[in-house]
Amino acid sequence: MTRSRMALGVICVAALAICVGPLFADDSAPPNPLKALKKATRNLVLEARQGYRAGCDVAGGLSTKADHSLTSTTVRETYRGDIHGDIMSVPDMKVFRTDEKGAVFDGVRWYALQALPEGKKLDRLFAFPAHLLTTALRSPESIEWLPSTEEADVVEAEEGLGRTSVVKKLTQEQLYHRLRVKVPDKEALQYFVEVQNSGCLSGG
Secondary structure, eight states: OHHHHHHHHHHHHHHHHHHSOOEEOOSSOOOOHHHHHHHHHHHHHHHTTTOEEEEEEEEEEEOOSTTOOOSEEEEEEEEEEEEETTEEEEGGGTEEEOSSOEEEEOSSOEEEGGGSHHHHHHHHHOOOHHHHHHHHHHSOSEEEEOOOSOOEEEEEOOOSTTOOOEEEEEOGGGEEOOEEEEOOHHHHHHHHHHHHHHTGGGTO
């Protein structure tokens, strides 16, 4: 049970990494991760009024390794949703949902989201990004930057007559747009129990 819970933590990490916008830094100290998380949360709440698209890649199962990488995968799902205010639509699955309920179209008729196995899995695994970040901000155990998977050229324009712009290539460690947020064990356990009870880890 403990190994499964730790492996399931990958779900939360992935969601947070997607939501944090790109930040750039030079050779000085990295941006404050807590401030970056607060800014990302605030921006998502504001952008929800205009609408935005979010994605969630889920890998869940059992792990016997120290780094909690999966040794047995029972769930692997990819979700993409459009959020407008308190409503999310998932076009690929013909789903409309709120934080409390939803509906899914099977090609013939509409069902309550929890009435179909795939709807139940989506409901448990794909949280509203702004709500997920808000929960993470309540009592984070730790927040840290992860190395970027990208590299970028940044043009720094210098002011003043006779000065030219300088192009500087940043390394993966200087591009800040991926955060890992560790929540307290009690909160992680509660989330694990909810997902476990839904049958999602067993693929059902």
